[in-house]
Amino acid sequence: MRFGVYAAARLGKPVRGGRETARVRLWILRIVWLVLPLAAGPAAAAALDDLGRAPAIVGAVLLWLAWGAGLVALLAPRPLGLTAIRVVAPTFVVLALVITIVGDASTIASWGAVLATLAAAIFVSDPAFAIAAVNGIAYGNERRHPLRAPPGLYLAPVPLARALVAAGIAAGPLLLADGEILWGLAALVIGWPVAALAGRALHTLARRWVVLVPAGVVIVDPMTIVDPVLFVRQHVRALRAVDPAAPIPAGALDLRLGASWGSLMFDLDGGADLVRSAGRGRTAKTLQPDAILVAVAARDALLAAAAQRRVRVELA
Numbered sequence: 001m002r003f004g005v006y007a008a009a010r011l012g013k014p015v016r017g018g019r020e021t022a023r024v025r026l027w028i029l030r031i032v033w034l035v036l037p038l039a040a041g042p043a044a045a046a047a048l049d050d051l052g053r054a055p056a057i058v059g060a061v062l063l064w065l066a067w068g069a070g071l072v073a074l075l076a077p078r079p080l081g082l083t084a085i086r087v088v089a090p091t092f093v094v095l096a097l098v099i100t101i102v103g104d105a106s107t108i109a110s111w112g113a114v115l116a117t118l119a120a121a122i123f124v125s126d127p128a129f130a131i132a133a134v135n136g137i138a139y140g141n142e143r144r145h146p147l148r149a150p151p152g153l154y155l156a157p158v159p160l161a162r163a164l165v166a167a168g169i170a171a172g173p174l175l176l177a178d179g180e181i182l183w184g185l186a187a188l189v190i191g192w193p194v195a196a197l198a199g200r201a202l203h204t205l206a207r208r209w210v211v212l213v214p215a216g217v218v219i220v221d222p223m224t225i226v227d228p229v230l231f232v233r234q235h236v237r238a239l240r241a242v243d244p245a246a247p248i249p250a251g252a253l254d255l256r257l258g259a260s261w262g263s264l265m266f267d268l269d270g271g272a273d274l275v276r277s278a279g280r281g282r283t284a285k286t287l288q289p290d291a292i293l294v295a296v297a298a299r300d301a302l303l304a305a306a307a308q309r310r311v312r313v314e315l316a
Helices: 003-011 013-034 036-049 053-075 079-102 107-124 127-137 151-155 157-177 181-205 299-308
Strands: 143-146 209-213 216-220 229-232 236-241 252-254 263-268 274-276 285-287 291-295
Touching (some): 013 036, 013 053, 013 107, 013 127, 036 053, 053 157, 079 107, 127 143, 143 299, 209 299, 236 299
Parallel strands (some): 252 291
Antiparallel strands (some): 209 216, 216 229, 263 291, 274 285
16 A cells, blocks of 8 residues: 555645546536537538428437437536436437438538537546535435446447437427328337336446445445444444456455446445345345455545545555
């Protein structure tokens, strides 16, 4: 353990400096989102002009509603807003690419839309925004840090779920506006429930946290454990930053689900019960692990904040 880094964490310098940097990045994202209609609007307007009058109006309303939902999510960060904007931002990128490939907009307008939407999507994935969102509903003296999503989900399940949400919401109104009453009603009846189910699945990723509370540290992860678990400070020997490639210690429970960046180990004295979620082919089990491995966003900031709360930390 490097004493100099640990002492700085106890003084709170990394926490304050990290939070100031996070606020700056969050405001950059807000500015990028605010100028998005100016940067991508001309290409979107040209693409909508190719549709009939009614579909063009409905399409414009849907785009403005999506952009407005993203703006609300950024100005008042919450987990639900985090889920919403992480659907909207990639959808805007896909639409900009489609317009560029098949649309009649000018090259400058089309590529301006692609670059603007891509920049917004990149900033939306910034952990600083995720941390702000999950702390938007924190209670009292809590500090929440999101757990990293399993990388395997981004190969197909997450993009597919986002596409189902976007298409499920938009298809029905657009078909009805185009005069396709039967198909439009079918899209509403089928598409909106599918979008709700896909959105609910996506929202699970925004409800996975490590939480610092006055009594100790809590793990909240509906994907791996049945209920949130409080590890009282006295039962936590240390929070350790670990090498992602390091072997899993004997008696440790790995809750990372394939994520490795930001790996953190709870070194425990075995005094807390944890009920492992039942997955395919297995039943729920009550465990008392000697250590727990998670992958958390902004790990160093979490360790610095934990040290301020008199939790022993060790940095790699």
